[in-house]
Amino acid sequence: MCGVCGIFNHEKASEVLYLGLFALQHRGQDNAGMAVWDGQQSMIVKDKGLVFDIFKPGVLAELKGRMGIGHTRYPTAGDSSIANAQPHYAETREGRMVIVSNGDITNMLEQTRYLKSQGFTPYGSNDAEVIVASIACYYEQERDMAKAVKRMMETVLGSYSAILMFQGAMYVFRDPLGIRPLAMGHKGATRIFASESCAIDTIGGIYEREVAPGELLIVTDQGVENRMLAEKKPYKHCVFEHIYFSRPDSVIFGESVAKKRFMMGQRLASEQYTGADFVMPVPDSSNNAALGFAEENGIPYKLALIRSHYIGRTFIGSTQEIRDFAVRLKFNPVKSIVAGKKAAVVDDSIVRGTTSKKIMGMIKEAGAEQIHLRIASPPIKHPCFYGVDTPRISELIASTKSVEEIREFVGVDSLNYLTLAGLKSCLERPQDFCFACLDGKYPIEPPTTK
Numbered sequence: 001m002c003g004v005c006g007i008f009n010h011e012k013a014s015e016v017l018y019l020g021l022f023a024l025q026h027r028g029q030d031n032a033g034m035a036v037w038d039g040q041q042s043m044i045v046k047d048k049g050l051v052f053d054i055f056k057p058g059v060l061a062e063l064k065g066r067m068g069i070g071h072t073r074y075p076t077a078g079d080s081s082i083a084n085a086q087p088h089y090a091e092t093r094e095g096r097m098v099i100v101s102n103g104d105i106t107n108m109l110e111q112t113r114y115l116k117s118q119g120f121t122p123y124g125s126n127d128a129e130v131i132v133a134s135i136a137c138y139y140e141q142e143r144d145m146a147k148a149v150k151r152m153m154e155t156v157l158g159s160y161s162a163i164l165m166f167q168g169a170m171y172v173f174r175d176p177l178g179i180r181p182l183a184m185g186h187k188g189a190t191r192i193f194a195s196e197s198c199a200i201d202t203i204g205g206i207y208e209r210e211v212a213p214g215e216l217l218i219v220t221d222q223g224v225e226n227r228m229l230a231e232k233k234p235y236k237h238c239v240f241e242h243i244y245f246s247r248p249d250s251v252i253f254g255e256s257v258a259k260k261r262f263m264m265g266q267r268l269a270s271e272q273y274t275g276a277d278f279v280m281p282v283p284d285s286s287n288n289a290a291l292g293f294a295e296e297n298g299i300p301y302k303l304a305l306i307r308s309h310y311i312g313r314t315f316i317g318s319t320q321e322i323r324d325f326a327v328r329l330k331f332n333p334v335k336s337i338v339a340g341k342k343a344a345v346v347d348d349s350i351v352r353g354t355t356s357k358k359i360m361g362m363i364k365e366a367g368a369e370q371i372h373l374r375i376a377s378p379p380i381k382h383p384c385f386y387g388v389d390t391p392r393i394s395e396l397i398a399s400t401k402s403v404e405e406i407r408e409f410v411g412v413d414s415l416n417y418l419t420l421a422g423l424k425s426c427l428e429r430p431q432d433f434c435f436a437c438l439d440g441k442y443p444i445e446p447p448t449t450k
């Protein structure tokens, strides 16, 4: 899970990029980076921490140029060291190529072996570095960027939504299955590319469309040229972008995230009755699903769990100890709302179950008479290999426990998940989505078993 942004043709590209990255901070809080082309070369700044902490006004002032790319990172391939932070680069005889990418590649070992045989030595262990090194390698052989990107698409497997700068041009492309999102828009003559449309909104731009799966956009001072290099229908968009990752104010895969979550909540409510007095979300990613749930059930929607916005998502904590600590820092129930009441609690998903157990324990401590937990997605039983850091299969609670065992573990009076059929009914084109972590049907062969 990462965020990418690209700005073309703005006199203060780094400052506009900052705004875009800020809007994409929820996609990765481990480190962030930026590269800006000054007309001769690309200057790269990357560090550990949040966008706000790294890109102080003095740093942005040094990043002069009209074109730039940026990244917010949550590590899924490679450790969280600066060597693995993006942007990444590869040298060619005609200059340096610089890239940012969101996704994971599945044949990293084989492709790295090939690159080494061609004289490219990776300096880190990140998939984006392998992508840019592959394009650089093929470019040296082909002397044509479209051919080089096409060969990369044919040989590098997995997910990538990427923006690359080379010789004053910007190259924007997406894997043939379109697993991760990538939006395009503009503000006047400035071209904007971003993982989510909310970044385009933040910059005051106009959203145009998604970069199509398998498409390459070549952005130069002459305009935007598009080439379809490797489309593979049906697509396999990540359904968890709609369930959890993306901001609700974004349009992802052509559909409003807020609207999809609302529909998932409605469908969840229609699948099993709770008899609850009111419904409360586990904020923020479940807010819209809980609204749909309340409307469908005809019960009040209450903000009975308050979330602190000053720490990251608990899902992102790197050790169990940190995750344990973070839950209490992050959530606090409102006693005056829950005490003596039957609460329906809507959450978007359960991964390990430990966070849910703590939150339910806090709601019980606050005096709830009954807790009916409703999950707006089916049980996660399989790990992801396409850009989401799900834990090993043995740590996914739904892979080893039944729904009744999970209910007992998290300590609630009833538990129900949205069915897979129910989830699919909320999507306009379910055949274009990946559900592999739910049904185990991987669209690209996984590299190894997690």
Ligand code: SF4
Residues within 6 Å of the ligand: 179, 237, 238, 239, 240, 241, 383, 384, 385, 386, 387, 388, 434, 435, 436, 437, 438
């Ligand atoms: S396996 Fe799950 S999280 Fe990964 S891309 Fe598919 S739907 Fe998304």
